[in-house]
Amino acid sequence: MTLLRTPLYPVYAEFGAKTVEFGGWDMPVQFASGINAEHEAVRQRVGLFDVSHMGEFEVTGPDAQGFLQHLITNDASKLEPGMAMYSPLTNDEGGCVDDLLVYCFADDHYWTVVNAGNIAKDFAWMQPHVGTYNVTLINRSEDIALLALQGPNAESLLQPLTDTALADIRFYRFAQGQVAGVNAVISRTGYTGEDGFELYVDAEQAVGLWHSLVAAGEAYGLVPCGLGARDTLRLEARLPLYGHEITDSISPLEGGLSPFVKLEASDFPGRDVLAKQKADGVPRKVVGLQMTERGIPRAGYAVYDGDREVGFITSGTMSPTLHQAIGLALVATDVATVGNPLYVDIRGKRTACEIVKTPFYKRPKA
Known part of the structure; x- marks a missing residue:
């Protein structure tokens, strides 16, 4: 199998990247400093991620909002230019095709940002729904690179590189401007539990921008970060990962995403299934666990209530911030x-844990 590579692949060796297969891509799991150091840098200072493997679909035309409203579980009618929105994308059985971000550039111009391993699947799911809508759906994933700058020093580092007033970009908002001379869409959504920005740029400009950010970041303690730290950071913040907390067979209500399911907004695929789940109550839920005995819960491990098997781990790690297995x-x-x-079956041993409130970590208020 030939793995796909992002436009930033040429910088990996320079920064000591160790790469792994992820969703069909050859991606850095860590750089030279290691996962724990990268995690700590994002929590305390600032980290830089290559997330160019994510997919971007452009939706244009007079019916663009109506088309998206028909597909997503959230309420696209609430979007105004400069706003972004998170939403599950459901199938006819109420499971998740994916979870995505919707960016509103204008009433007739939107982006959807989808998970890397789901690009082909999502496009194949969305295309037939174009139907009678007066829209054009284009997969622009190969044209766009995405860099994520995350951590408490992100704004201080980035502001000298752009004329865009970053303080005016609120959470789940975005602006168009230049960063280090490169045209960019600058958003503030995040997937780490920290403040930060996402920079969508032309793929050919990605390497130059990466080097500009690294150079500017020397004064702020910037560390290049891989998928390993991205996973531990998002797990501490209780942010779902597709294929783990939500899947084709795990509904957004089961996955804890009920705030993003607006049953009254539209007749999206699987709506009736989710309406019944909401009325009757879901039979299973994603919960947070903290180990009370030594052991690390890993995805797929069985969970027991006494002798009764009651579920399975969807994600687990030793939290670098909390120094506890979660x-x-x-x-x-x-x-x-x-x-x-409860108990987690860790390599044949029932190991004690308890259900705890999530998120496991919240960043300190400014």
């Missing part, structure tokens, strides 16, 4: 209560 698990609703003691 995880997310999809468990039967009747045991999904904070404080409930």
Whole structure:
């Protein structure tokens, strides 16, 4: 299998990247400093991620908003130019095709940003829904690179490189401007639990921008970061990962994403299934776990209530910030209560844990 490479692949060796396969891409799991150091840099200072493997679809035309409203579970009618929105994308059975971001540039111009491993699947799912809508749907993933600058020093580092007033870009907002002379869409959404920015640029400009950010970041303690730190950071913040907390067979309500499911907004695929789940109550829920005995919960490990198997771990790690083993698990609703003691089967041993409130970590208020 030939792995795909992002436009930033040429810089990996320079910064000591160790790469792994991820969603069909050859991506850095870590750079020279290592996962824990990269995690700590984002929590305390600033980190730079290559997330150019993510996909971007452009939706244009008079019916652009109506088309998206028909597909996503969130309410696209609330979007105004300069706003972004998170939403699940559901199938007819109420499971998740993906979770994505929608960017509104104008009433007739939107982007959807989708997960790397789902680019082909998502486009194939969305294309037939164009139907009678007066829209054009284009996959622009190969044209666009995406760099994520995350951490408390992100704004201080980035502001001298752009004339765009970064303080005016609120959470889930974006602006168009230049960064280090490169045309960019500058957004503030994040996937780490920290403040930060995403920079969407022409793929050919990505390497030059990376070097500009690294050079400017020397004064701010910037560290290049890989997918390993991205995963531990998002897990501490209880942010879902597609294929783990939500899948084709795990609904957004089961995955804890009910705030992003607006049943009254439109007749999106799977709406009736989710309406029934909401009315009857979901049979299982994603909950946070903290180990009370030594052991690290890993995805796929079975979870027990006494001798009864009640679910499985969807994500787990040793939290670099909390220095405790934590995880997310999809468990039967009747045991999904904070404080409930459960057990994780770790290599054949039932290891004690308890259900805890999430997120595991919240960044300090400014």
